[in-house]
Amino acid sequence: MFKSYNIVCMKQDKEVTIYDIADYLNISAATVSRGLKDHPTINKKTKKKILEAAQKLGYRSNAFASNLRTKQSKTIGVIVPRLNSYFMSTVIAGIESIANEEGYQLIISQSQEDEQKEAANAITLFNSRVDGIMVSLAANTKTTDHFKPFLEKNIPIVYFDRVVETPDSLTISIDNYKAAFEVTQHLIDKGCKRILHLGGNVNRNVYADRLAGYKAALKQAGLPTPDNLVFFSNLSEDAGVEAANYINNLKQKPDAVFSANDTCAAYCMIRLKQLGYKIPGNFLFAGFNNDPISKVVEPNLTTIAYPGYPMGQIAATHLINHLKGIADISSTNSVLLRHELIVRASTQK
Amino acid sequence: MFKSYNIVCMKQDKEVTIYDIADYLNISAATVSRGLKDHPTINKKTKKKILEAAQKLGYRSNAFASNLRTKQSKTIGVIVPRLNSYFMSTVIAGIESIANEEGYQLIISQSQEDEQKEAANAITLFNSRVDGIMVSLAANTKTTDHFKPFLEKNIPIVYFDRVVETPDSLTISIDNYKAAFEVTQHLIDKGCKRILHLGGNVNRNVYADRLAGYKAALKQAGLPTPDNLVFFSNLSEDAGVEAANYINNLKQKPDAVFSANDTCAAYCMIRLKQLGYKIPGNFLFAGFNNDPISKVVEPNLTTIAYPGYPMGQIAATHLINHLKGIADISSTNSVLLRHELIVRASTQK
DNA sequence: TTAAAAAATGCAACCGATTGCAAAATATTT
DNA sequence: AAATATTTTGCAATCGGTTGCATTTTTTAA
Secondary structure, eight states: OHHHHHHHHHHHHOOOOHHHHHHHHTSOHHHHHHHHTTOTTSOHHHHHHHHHHHHHHTOOOOHHHHHHHHOOOOEEEEEESOSSSHHHHHHHHHHHHHHHHTTOEEEEEEOTTOHHHHHHHHHHHHHTTOSEEEEOOOTTOOOOGGGHHHHHTTOOEEEESSOOOOSSSEEEEEOHHHHHHHHHHHHHHTTOSOEEEEEOOTTSHHHHHHHHHHHHHHHHTTOOOOGGGEEESOOOHHHHHHHHHHHHHOSSOOSEEEESSHHHHHHHHHHHHHTTOOTTTTOEEEOSBOOGGGGTSSSOOBEEEOOHHHHHHHHHHHHHHHHHTSSOGGGOOEEEEOOEEEOOGGGOO | OHHHHHHHHHHHHOOOOHHHHHHHHTSOHHHHHHHHTTOTTSOHHHHHHHHHHHHHHTOOOOHHHHHHHHOOOOEEEEEESOSSSHHHHHHHHHHHHHHHHTTOEEEEEEOTTOHHHHHHHHHHHHHTTOSEEEEOOOTTOOOOGGGHHHHHTTOOEEEESSOOOOSSSEEEEEOHHHHHHHHHHHHHHTTOSOEEEEEOOTTSHHHHHHHHHHHHHHHHTTOOOOGGGEEESOOOHHHHHHHHHHHHHOSSOOSEEEESSHHHHHHHHHHHHHTTOOTTTTOEEEOSBOOGGGGTSSSOOBEEEOOHHHHHHHHHHHHHHHHHTSSOGGGOOEEEEOOEEEOOGGGOO
16 A cells, blocks of 8 residues: 555656656657757757757756766865865855856865865765866875875866975966065065064965065065064964964064964954054054955055955866866966055055 | 777776676675675675775775665755855855765855856756755845755755745744844943944845844834935945945934944944044944954954854754754754854944 | 668667565574 | 574666667768
């Protein structure tokens, strides 16, 4: 009794397949398959009939069957340190816009800034047979061995923002060295002689390059770079507060602060103001990222703007073009996007 | 020549299947299949052999074949208005954390606040046979007809934050009415008599409820609610500036502003300060969301905090439990999360 | 009108994992 | 040692779309 009822239910739920369409039109499934994907050898009239029948019967194609047969998933994997930062979510929005347009799905995962989790996510993506991956590395990632399986299977990898130069994969970023140099030079031009840098994990190119650019600018200006003028942290809000306390305790105070991100800069400024300092009176301040808070914090923060949304779009476009065979990723090694120094009140004496 | 070379290449790339493992161990593929998924009827020793062989041969399971056969994708679709807002990316981070833990993949798409695109995304997700979807509605979405196909196929839907009450699906949100009431009451308690509201699209529950809560509080206090004390917009940065200009042009100025989000509140404040007003001197200010900028803008903004990350986790947990058959979604109608009034300097006279 | 060329369609074997049911192997009980 | 019960394993069909090659149909040329 129940069984037969169930069967009826199943029948109702039953998916329409190309075989159903074939039966309905008295043609073969092969023709239907070809007709649905606009194969050139199928007669236009037949195509039209097929499309109409598909519509009428409520057909939807089964990607699993197709993927199984064709061995491609039309899916791109994305690994980022964190989703919920303004910059990252903007990049991902850019990626999504292109992927969506091109009929690719996105599988997004977070490494939470942890190499272990990054590796685990990589395995998951590998096992779900993504056609390609896009990666922004975790802060503590030392090796990229966990991406080897992809390379071995010729699954393309695009690194963005937090990149690592490798012969086989494309990197998309800005010239962090140059940008940091420009920021530092800007502070020097304003007459600063003791510029403190709030640095991130130098494992990552973005922070290493910013540090290097900062040092290079100082060196070129003939300014010393004592160790106690660089304060390393994870650049969080709390780190900004700590940095402020650190500065407060320095015997010889800096006259400017260049932070490797805006969040840390903003919270450092806020804390310093609490401690009675004036900005830009006592310290000029510059950040990096052009985060929304940079134009809300007081004084508005001088910073480096660089385009997250386009970065995502460019990364996705390169990857998809490679997948489509239009352009080969390995022909290009890296793409550098433009950045821009945005001067605001925090560096106006 | 080339052909045979190609074949060799293919062979190398060839994926290891359960059949290869079966051949290798001289057992059947059925046993391997069962062994790999810890089926109870398989001998432990056999299991061990299978696992070892799988390891050694570099086997990875083919989800397409499995999905094709089992007719489930282990994938959840997500549709949000925008990825790159602090709140949304935080919710998604929460969703991801649970999905990842439970072995589900996420497919994320953006409606860009547009009903058409929302519908298109829905179709895409439907065709990729997600096991369930999680939706936060676009601002201009009028009907939820585009989700009907899911309901017809018994694919569960969870709405979060920007929800719509329906008999068949679960909604997860906060009590926006009550929260807005509390904010308004707080302003009234501070002695405000003319409180202006910056409202969003009342199509969406979040903005309609916030407006209603605001009005209810005024009414209860016996205060009038003239139409010109509500300024509707998309609550963007620009809208905040416009709102400030609007206020500046009002003959009878308000003594407080309650904005339906923090972004709009912050930019409204900034613009008003530019125009020479003092905050909280001339106007008390309150926002909604506890966005990062709310504690950076000066004065720090009184606002409503509500938990994005947990909201994502809860939404994902409910959906997955439903999919696993542990709990039925339709038994619960809606889940309300706790919110909290955070009083900051912008409402301290 | 017939032969040849071109266009359209069909056959059937995949892709790889799953699972109901039957069969074989092993364990337990008389 | 035979009979029964219990574990393990295997057979074979299935999921639905794809595609090389063969076949049929239609068009063009002779």
